[in-house]
Amino acid sequence: MTAGPIGPGLLRLTLPMVLGISSSLLAGLAETYYLGLLGSAELAALGFTFPVTSGLMSLTLGVSIGLSSVLAREVGAGNQFNIKTTATGGLTLAALIMVIVSILGLLTTSWLFTALGANEETLPLVSDYMQLWYLSLLFMAIPSVGANALRATGDAKISGSLMVAGSVIQVLLAPIFIFGLLGFPELGMTGAALGNLIARVLTCCVTLYILVKRYPLIQFTGIQLTTLMQAWRSILVVSIPATATNLIGPVSSGFIVSLLAGYGQSTVAGFAIASRVEGLFVIPLFALSASIGPFVGQNFGAKAHDRADAAMRLSFRWSIYWGLIVALGLYFVAEPLVYLFDNDPQVAEAAILYLMVVPISYGTWGVIMMASAIFNALGYPLRSTLISVFRMLIIYVPLAFLLGNQWQVFGIFLAGAAANVISAAVAYRWNRMTFTNPEAAVKLPDSD
Numbered sequence: 129m130t131a132g133p134i135g136p137g138l139l140r141l142t143l144p145m146v147l148g149i150s151s152s153l154l155a156g157l158a159e160t161y162y163l164g165l166l167g168s169a170e171l172a173a174l175g176f177t178f179p180v181t182s183g184l185m186s187l188t189l190g191v192s193i194g195l196s197s198v199l200a201r202e203v204g205a206g207n208q209f210n211i212k213t214t215a216t217g218g219l220t221l222a223a224l225i226m227v228i229v230s231i232l233g234l235l236t237t238s239w240l241f242t243a244l245g246a247n248e249e250t251l252p253l254v255s256d257y258m259q260l261w262y263l264s265l266l267f268m269a270i271p272s273v274g275a276n277a278l279r280a281t282g283d284a285k286i287s288g289s290l291m292v293a294g295s296v297i298q299v300l301l302a303p304i305f306i307f308g309l310l311g312f313p314e315l316g317m318t319g320a321a322l323g324n325l326i327a328r329v330l331t332c333c334v335t336l337y338i339l340v341k342r343y344p345l346i347q348f349t350g351i352q353l354t355t356l357m358q359a360w361r362s363i364l365v366v367s368i369p370a371t372a373t374n375l376i377g378p379v380s381s382g383f384i385v386s387l388l389a390g391y392g393q394s395t396v397a398g399f400a401i402a403s404r405v406e407g408l409f410v411i412p413l414f415a416l417s418a419s420i421g422p423f424v425g426q427n428f429g430a431k432a433h434d435r436a437d438a439a440m441r442l443s444f445r446w447s448i449y450w451g452l453i454v455a456l457g458l459y460f461v462a463e464p465l466v467y468l469f470d471n472d473p474q475v476a477e478a479a480i481l482y483l484m485v486v487p488i489s490y491g492t493w494g495v496i497m498m499a500s501a502i503f504n505a506l507g508y509p510l511r512s513t514l515i516s517v518f519r520m521l522i523i524y525v526p527l528a529f530l531l532g533n534q535w536q537v538f539g540i541f542l543a544g545a546a547a548n549v550i551s552a553a554v555a556y557r558w559n560r561m562t563f564t565n566p567e568a569a570v571k572l573p574d575s576d
Contacts, residue, residue, distance in 0.1 A: 134435060141423060142415045142416050144289070148275075154295065159174075160174065165307075169250055172400070177254060187269075198359075217362075221367075226266040247393065256321070260325050266332075270335055276418075286338060293334070305318070306319035368509075370504050380524055424505050443498040443502075447492075447498055451487075482541050496555050515555045515558070518551055524543055
């Protein structure tokens with residue numbers, strides 16, 4: 129990542145991620161479609177799970193970001209022993225956290241989703257789904273952290289291929305268990321979670337083989353406990369604020385879901401559809417944010433500060449361009465897309481309204497993603513956290529409450545778009561103030 133043209137270099141990192149993330153989100157869309165065939169109640173139940181599943185994924189993502197940040201700089205500096213120690217530490221740390229979280233999740237399912245607004249019809253469906261979903265957390269964490277380790281070393285192809293393989297397995301298995309095909313019993317929501325669990329277990333096994341055998345990034349021999357704990361501390365310096373940053377979104381989304389539940393379970397079902405569709409169209413932004421961090425981190429590790437700064441500016445421009453393209457495209461295709469999932473007029477109305485309002489801010493959302501990824505990569509995770517706090521807690525949530533009282537569901541969605549635009553301006557300005565100063569750039573490896 130430290131030599132050659134910047135644009136093509138970023139593109140080589142991003143394209144495999146586009147493929148991998150696309151497959152994951154398409155698997156999510158397929159799951160939404162399958163459950164929509166069962167009924168609107170199942171879609172509403174799925175909608176209630178989004179804040180919780182997103183929050184728990186944020187824990188894994190936080191460890192992954194911390195690992196990627198430290199590892200990319202060590203790869204740039206060329207320290208082989210530290211590379212293996214950090215990769216091993218990241219994987220073991222993620223596994224330990226997920227085991228603890230899974231136990232806590234299983235103990236609090238009914239209480240948590242009742243608080244989010246699930247009613248007597250949807251709560252049993254949510255419980256059926258989440259029991260197996262919690263069990264799959266460990267097997268989700270290892271491939272996720274492993275993929276980030278591979279990207280930090282410059283190899284995005286294998287991590288993208290693993291994501292595709294896992295998604296294909298999920299898409300193939302889910303309908304078998306949901307609808308009771310090939311002689312299996314019909315399991316409904318439980319079947320969707322079971323297909324996901326099996327796919328994650330298989331992907332986890334392949335990931336471990338690759339990290340231990342093909343790319344010997346994981347190595348326990350010769351690494352003492354004190355060395356491993358030192359690696360944990362280095363990762364956690366970035367991971368704790370990064371996790372907090374990523375948790376702010378799901379926690380705020382939980383509040384938004386509870387507001388939407390006040391307008392009926394159909395509105396939550398519509399939000400579930402729109403969220404899945406949204407994810408599909410912002411794939412390039414997620415992929416680029418996953419690539420810009422390691423790219424910038426390696427170049428700063430190699431003291432190529434001008435090259436890192438040029439990559440940052442390029443990522444901002446690409447985000448705006450893509451956001452404009454998506455907003456225009458969804459204006460024409462949102463309605464037919466929504467009706468693929470549910471014909472209920474109330475469900476469709478909420479989903480279409482979301483896809484008419486929020487996409488106008490996707491480009492600025494991308495700018496926020498890039499700025500946050502860059503700060504995390506360079507050891508300034510608290511800045512990413514502050515951006516997220518500003519966007520979700522200071523702007524989005526209060527504005528959703530105020531505009532929701534004025535314009536109901538439309539006001540809540542408008543608040544999300546406004547929060548993206550305002551926060552992007554702040555994030556971009558902060559990034560430029562920091563990184564256009566050569567003296568500040570030299571000091572970047574010192575964390576917050």
